[in-house]
Structures are given as structure tokens and as C-alpha cells.
Amino acid sequence: MSQSCSIKKCIRTSRGLCDCCQQNLCLQHLNEHNASLVSQLNPLIDEINALSDCLKTLNIQKTIANSREKLEQWREDCHNKIDCFFEEKCQELDQLINEKVDQQREELKRMHLKMTELMNTQETTRQDIDLLKSTIRQLERNMNNIEQKCFTINTRPLIIDETFVFIKKTTEQELDLSTLSPVCRKITSPEGTFGSLTSNDQHLLIHQEPYLCLFDQDMNIIRQTLWPYDAIRDMCWSSRLDRFIVLEKNNIYLINENTMSIDNVHTIEEREWLSCTCSDTVLFASTAEWGSSIMEFTLLSTIKLIKEWKCPLTCTKDEAINSIVYNHENLALMIMNKSKKSLRIELRYAKTLNRIWLLQLDIRWVQNKAFRCCSLSCNEWLVVDYETGRLLQITKDGKIKKTIQYHPIPYCATLFDLNKLAVSTVNGVNLHTT
Known part of the structure; x- marks a missing residue:
């Protein structure tokens, strides 16, 4: 047996069950219901278009600016550490050279004193002369070594570990x-x-x-x-x-x-x-x-x-x-x-x-x-x-x-x-x- 339309005051015969509201509706009200639903698509289309425009104008550089600043800060910190380490090694090198030079300076000072003593006394021996010559030759060799090379520097390449910087996608989870x-x-x-x-x-x-x-x-x-x-x-x-x-x-x-x-x-x-x-x-x-x-x-x-x-x-x-x-x-x-x-x-x-x-x-x-x-x-x-x-x-x-x-x-x-x-x-x- 046919049913009447569920809409109040409508006397027309129902032509179908609406899936949305589970009501039996006549053809006219089914069409009106459908038109009402279709009309709701327009603002949704506008919202999608607005999101599309927003995506086109999205400033990627601005979005990642803070993260890039953090990476830049990390790079600057690493450069500063390398510079500090370099300065320490330069100071170590300077100290090593100065110690060598100071040793030779002390030895020369000692020889000057010895020569002054011998000249003042106007006395010397063959042994004194031979010792002075030997010492002078040794000083020459030592100074040549300083000018040429009195040390070696061994370096190793700096290996960057991938774990120094780890970038991961964050996913927000609702807190309960x-x-x-x-x-x-x-x-x-x-x-x-x-x-x-x-x-x-x-x-x-x-x-x-x-x-x-x-x-x-x-x-x-x-x-x-x-x-x-x-x-x-x-x-x-x-x-x-x-x-x-x-x-x-x-x-x-x-x-x-x-x-x-x-x-x-x-x-x-x-x-x-x-x-x-x-x-x-x-x-x-x-x-x-x-x-x-x-x-x-x-x-x-x-x-x-x-x-x-x-x-x-x-x-x-x-x-x-x-x-x-x-x-x-x-x-x-x-x-x-x-x-x-x-x-x-x-x-x-x-x-x-x-x-x-x-x-x-x-x-x-x-x-x-x-x-x-x-x-x-x-x-x-x-x-x-x-x-x-x-x-x-x-x-x-x-x-x-x-x-x-x-x-x-x-x-x-x-x-x-x-x-x-x-x-x-x-x-x-x-x-x-x-």
C-alpha cells in the first residue's frame, strides 16, 4: 500500500525513502531535498578554491625559516669550535718553536760567557778550543733544524656523523x-x-x-x-x-x-x-x-x-x-x-x-x-x-x-x-x- 509524503501538510504520495533523513517523500520534496543538498556544494567549492589559492601563495622559505636558522646556528657553532681548535694548535705550535729558540738562546748566552772568561784570563787550551768549535757546529745544526723542520703535523679528515643533525617529521597526537x-x-x-x-x-x-x-x-x-x-x-x-x-x-x-x-x-x-x-x-x-x-x-x-x-x-x-x-x-x-x-x-x-x-x-x-x-x-x-x-x-x-x-x-x-x-x-x- 502506498504511503503519504512525510512532509507536514503534503498530501502527495511518497515516491521514495530519503537516505539522509530516512523519510518517505514525494517526488517534489525529493527534488527539493536534493536541490538543498546540491546548493551546499557551492560554499564547499569556494573553500577548496580558497585553500588552493592559499597553497599557491604559501611561502615555503618563511615556513622553514626558523628551522633553517637553527641549522645555521649549528653550522656557526661548529665553525667556531673548529676555529677555536685551530687557534689552540697554532698556539701549541708557537710554544714549541719558542721553546726551541729559547734553548739555543740560552746555549749562545752560555758560550758568550765562556768566551768572555777565556778572553779576560788570556789563557786557553787545545781542549777548550776543540770544545768551543764542537759546540758552535752543534748550534749551527740545531738552528738549521729549527729553520727547516723541528716538528711534524699529523692531521685526520673531519668526519661528519649523520646523527649530528637529525630531521624528523613531527606528528601531533591528541592529549588525554x-x-x-x-x-x-x-x-x-x-x-x-x-x-x-x-x-x-x-x-x-x-x-x-x-x-x-x-x-x-x-x-x-x-x-x-x-x-x-x-x-x-x-x-x-x-x-x-x-x-x-x-x-x-x-x-x-x-x-x-x-x-x-x-x-x-x-x-x-x-x-x-x-x-x-x-x-x-x-x-x-x-x-x-x-x-x-x-x-x-x-x-x-x-x-x-x-x-x-x-x-x-x-x-x-x-x-x-x-x-x-x-x-x-x-x-x-x-x-x-x-x-x-x-x-x-x-x-x-x-x-x-x-x-x-x-x-x-x-x-x-x-x-x-x-x-x-x-x-x-x-x-x-x-x-x-x-x-x-x-x-x-x-x-x-x-x-x-x-x-x-x-x-x-x-x-x-x-x-x-x-x-x-x-x-x-x-x-x-x-x-x-x-
């Missing part, structure tokens, strides 16, 4: 907080330590009162330097400058990971800093005030202020930006609301600050302390909740993916070497594998 390993390394921090931390591909930078300390991937301390300045508000790494950036109340400092030297690069007395992050070319810093601003600085030989994004574009007058983190041309902002005692995370386009998504968090803050977040693999985010002692994993489209309790109370976190998560707590820093 529920499978986070137990603490595999732990650093206990002394009283007075600031909880900020950051990392690059090789090292983790943390504060251990009264020092700034650099740790390797096994959490072994490799370098440290005295930190004589005010409280550290935040830290980040700049691949462009090849330096760590440390934010103090009114100052911005650069830290050289090789020497741990500290350089003050920018001071704005009337502004207080709270958080910082870097793109390839720009340093972003948020101000510690209600109605926070976001300041942009160039990352060149000199760091200069180029733009200030102000309230209400950044946030409202009774809100503050606790944390700012850059990843893949976007900025994640942790925004604290003063009147509602609430907290949210927003994702913005770094170039325009236009909002991509917003997620209101189930956190009601009591302590007026900064909430931090960090970027994870696959464009996801991690929010550190010190109020209730939790870590919240946020998807790339702004949804809560996982929430876990964390003890002791966490303050800050950073993804270290892609598969390690470092978390600063009230007691120190914990390292987990992901």
Missing part, C-alpha cells in the same frame, strides 16, 4: 588528561619561589628562590643565575630572539639560555604587566588592571611598542586578562570578571582580536590571583584551576574535553617537548608524560 602519567620527576621549590614557568624544545625555565634555573628534559638543572629583581609575573620563549622573556612588574627581561645573562629590554613605569606570549614576530603582553590592555611589541634587534589594544575591545572595565597564550595565529585569553567573580576562556584572532569562541567556566574565584592556561597539541588548551585544584582540557572549538583533580594545588603548566607536561604547584614543579 585521563591518561596523564603519575609524576615522573619532581622539583621541590624553596619558600619565596614564583610559580611561573615556560619552555622551549630543549629546556624548562623556572624560578627557584633566589635563582632562575634552566632544566633539561630529565629535570636536571644545567644552568642558573641569581634573580635580583621583583616578583616574576609571567614567562615565555621567543624563537625569533632565541631568548626567554621574563615579565616583572614594570619591566621586560631577556634571558640567554646559553649564558643565563639577563638584559632589561623595556620599561614602562606607569603600566604593570601580568601575562605575556610570543608569535614568530610579535610579543604580546597584557596589563595588570581592570579593563586590561594588550600591548604588541616587535621582536627585532630592539623591542619596540607598536600597538595597544584597549578596553572594551579586549574586555570590559570590570574584567582583567589573567593569561594570554599564542598558538597558530590565535590568542587564548583567560578573562576574570570582577563583579560576577566568574572566569572564562576566549579564543581570538591574533591580528584583529576578533572572537572565535567563548567558554564560560564553572569557576567562581575567591583569591585575586591570576588563572593560567597553556596550549596543547592539536590546537587544544589546558586551563589551570587553583581554586578547586583541577586541570581542564579544552578542545580546539571551545568545549570541555576532560577535567581531572590535581594535587597539590596547581598554579601554572606548560607542554614540554610535545610529550611532557610540567605543572607548577604550591610545593614545586611536577613533570608528567602524556
Whole structure:
């Protein structure tokens, strides 16, 4: 027996079952349904064409610029080591020649004294004469040897091992907080330590009162330097400058990971800093005030202020930006609301600050302390909740993916070497594998 069309108020007979919606439809509505689906192809075609145009204009040199800089730095370091080794061998050669010459000079000096003695006494023997002649002939031979060759140099060709530089394709794997390993390394921090931390591909930078300390991937301390300045508000790494950036109340400092030297690069007395992050070319810093601003600085030989994004574009007058983190041309902002005692995370386009998504968090803050977040693999985010002692994993489209309790109370976190998560707590820093 024939069925009626499933569309409301349609009295026509069904002509077929639609695979998409599993409804029995008449011919007209089947055609309309099909036309609706076909119409959705046009924007997809536009997106594919846009991606094709993007691929054509892709600047390969810009994409690999940082990696080439790393290879160039490796080459320069190797050249410097060879130059140093060459200078050492030249000095060794000079020392050897000078020792030979000094020996002959001493022998000549001794002969002069002997001759002076004989001339003063006006007495000599055949034996004295023969000995003097023999000594002179030996000195001649020795000096000829010096001029010709008194040493040999043996060299071996420099063999470059392929393992000196290893290039591998990195594949991002989604992190799942529920499978986070137990603490595999732990650093206990002394009283007075600031909880900020950051990392690059090789090292983790943390504060251990009264020092700034650099740790390797096994959490072994490799370098440290005295930190004589005010409280550290935040830290980040700049691949462009090849330096760590440390934010103090009114100052911005650069830290050289090789020497741990500290350089003050920018001071704005009337502004207080709270958080910082870097793109390839720009340093972003948020101000510690209600109605926070976001300041942009160039990352060149000199760091200069180029733009200030102000309230209400950044946030409202009774809100503050606790944390700012850059990843893949976007900025994640942790925004604290003063009147509602609430907290949210927003994702913005770094170039325009236009909002991509917003997620209101189930956190009601009591302590007026900064909430931090960090970027994870696959464009996801991690929010550190010190109020209730939790870590919240946020998807790339702004949804809560996982929430876990964390003890002791966490303050800050950073993804270290892609598969390690470092978390600063009230007691120190914990390292987990992901």
C-alpha cells in the first residue's frame, strides 16, 4: 500500500525513502531535498578554491625559516669550535718553536760567557778550543733544524656523523588528561619561589628562590643565575630572539639560555604587566588592571611598542586578562570578571582580536590571583584551576574535553617537548608524560 509524503501538510504520495533523513517523500520534496543538498556544494567549492589559492601563495622559505636558522646556528657553532681548535694548535705550535729558540738562546748566552772568561784570563787550551768549535757546529745544526723542520703535523679528515643533525617529521597526537602519567620527576621549590614557568624544545625555565634555573628534559638543572629583581609575573620563549622573556612588574627581561645573562629590554613605569606570549614576530603582553590592555611589541634587534589594544575591545572595565597564550595565529585569553567573580576562556584572532569562541567556566574565584592556561597539541588548551585544584582540557572549538583533580594545588603548566607536561604547584614543579 502506498504511503503519504512525510512532509507536514503534503498530501502527495511518497515516491521514495530519503537516505539522509530516512523519510518517505514525494517526488517534489525529493527534488527539493536534493536541490538543498546540491546548493551546499557551492560554499564547499569556494573553500577548496580558497585553500588552493592559499597553497599557491604559501611561502615555503618563511615556513622553514626558523628551522633553517637553527641549522645555521649549528653550522656557526661548529665553525667556531673548529676555529677555536685551530687557534689552540697554532698556539701549541708557537710554544714549541719558542721553546726551541729559547734553548739555543740560552746555549749562545752560555758560550758568550765562556768566551768572555777565556778572553779576560788570556789563557786557553787545545781542549777548550776543540770544545768551543764542537759546540758552535752543534748550534749551527740545531738552528738549521729549527729553520727547516723541528716538528711534524699529523692531521685526520673531519668526519661528519649523520646523527649530528637529525630531521624528523613531527606528528601531533591528541592529549588525554585521563591518561596523564603519575609524576615522573619532581622539583621541590624553596619558600619565596614564583610559580611561573615556560619552555622551549630543549629546556624548562623556572624560578627557584633566589635563582632562575634552566632544566633539561630529565629535570636536571644545567644552568642558573641569581634573580635580583621583583616578583616574576609571567614567562615565555621567543624563537625569533632565541631568548626567554621574563615579565616583572614594570619591566621586560631577556634571558640567554646559553649564558643565563639577563638584559632589561623595556620599561614602562606607569603600566604593570601580568601575562605575556610570543608569535614568530610579535610579543604580546597584557596589563595588570581592570579593563586590561594588550600591548604588541616587535621582536627585532630592539623591542619596540607598536600597538595597544584597549578596553572594551579586549574586555570590559570590570574584567582583567589573567593569561594570554599564542598558538597558530590565535590568542587564548583567560578573562576574570570582577563583579560576577566568574572566569572564562576566549579564543581570538591574533591580528584583529576578533572572537572565535567563548567558554564560560564553572569557576567562581575567591583569591585575586591570576588563572593560567597553556596550549596543547592539536590546537587544544589546558586551563589551570587553583581554586578547586583541577586541570581542564579544552578542545580546539571551545568545549570541555576532560577535567581531572590535581594535587597539590596547581598554579601554572606548560607542554614540554610535545610529550611532557610540567605543572607548577604550591610545593614545586611536577613533570608528567602524556
